Amino acid sequence: MKAARTAALLLILAPVAALAADPTQPEAIARANVMKEVGKNTKILGEMAQGKTAFDAAAAEAAKAALIAAAAAAPAAFEVQGAEDPVSEARPEIWTGWEDFTAKATDLRVAAEGVDTASADGLRTGMATLSGTCKACHSVYRE
Ligand code: HEC
Structure with a gap:
């Protein structure tokens, strides 16, 4: 009983630990929020591209716009x-x-604009280009 309760508690605490790792400085919070938005919408498109979620052109278009x-x-x-x-x-x-960093942000925007949301195939092609722009920036500018 005790072990089961401990396991349940650990499951509850895990997301709390993840939240505790969020930044506290206002500038750091603002940029993390923008990246979270990038991450969230990339995930929506990626899961549709992989067939993990059903293809939905309207939802894909909304994620692309975001x-x-x-x-x-x-x-x-x-x-x-x-x-x-x-x-x-x-x-x-x-x-x-800074100039290189903002150029890489532009690459991300251009890749996002180029994602074809009309079909899952289109998403798959677009996601390949898109994920390349994440890596290109993270490998240089993210810890
Ligand atoms: C122009 C550079 C750049 C591009 C392009 C970029 N990122 Fe980031 N990303 C960063 C930096 C820098 C951080 C760290 C920000 C910080 O901690 O202040 C980051 C952080 C993140 C985080 C963590 C956010 C958090 O704090 O919870 C996620 C998720 C993320 N990026 C996803 C993506 C995805 C997905 C893509 C591509 C679709 C992408 N990023 C493209 C620079 C970039």
Whole structure:
């Protein structure tokens, strides 16, 4: 009984631990929120592309629009470095390599704009290009 209760408690605590890792500095919160939006909508498109969720052209189009908006919002959200935030994953190279960083944000927006939401096949092709732009930026600018 006790072991089962402990296991249940651990399951409840796991998401709390994940939340505790969120940044506390306002600038870091703002940029993390933009990236969360990017992540959320990429996941929606990716799961549809993989057939994990049923293809839904309207939902795909909505996720694409949200992704484009988040990509467009990224440069402004990252512009001010702000105070050091211990859990922020943003590398200081963002602000020393600002032009390259914003060019990579533009690559993300352009890739998102290019996603064909008319079919699951279109999504699969678009997601391949899109995920390349995530990696290109994260490998240089994210801890
Ligand atoms: C222009 C650069 C850039 C591009 C392009 C980019 N990211 Fe990020 N991403 C970052 C940086 C930098 C961070 C760390 C931000 C921080 O911790 O302050 C990050 C963080 C994240 C996070 C963590 C957010 C959190 O704190 O919970 C997710 C999820 C994420 N990115 C998803 C994506 C996905 C998916 C793509 C591609 C579709 C993508 N990103 C494209 C720069 C980028």
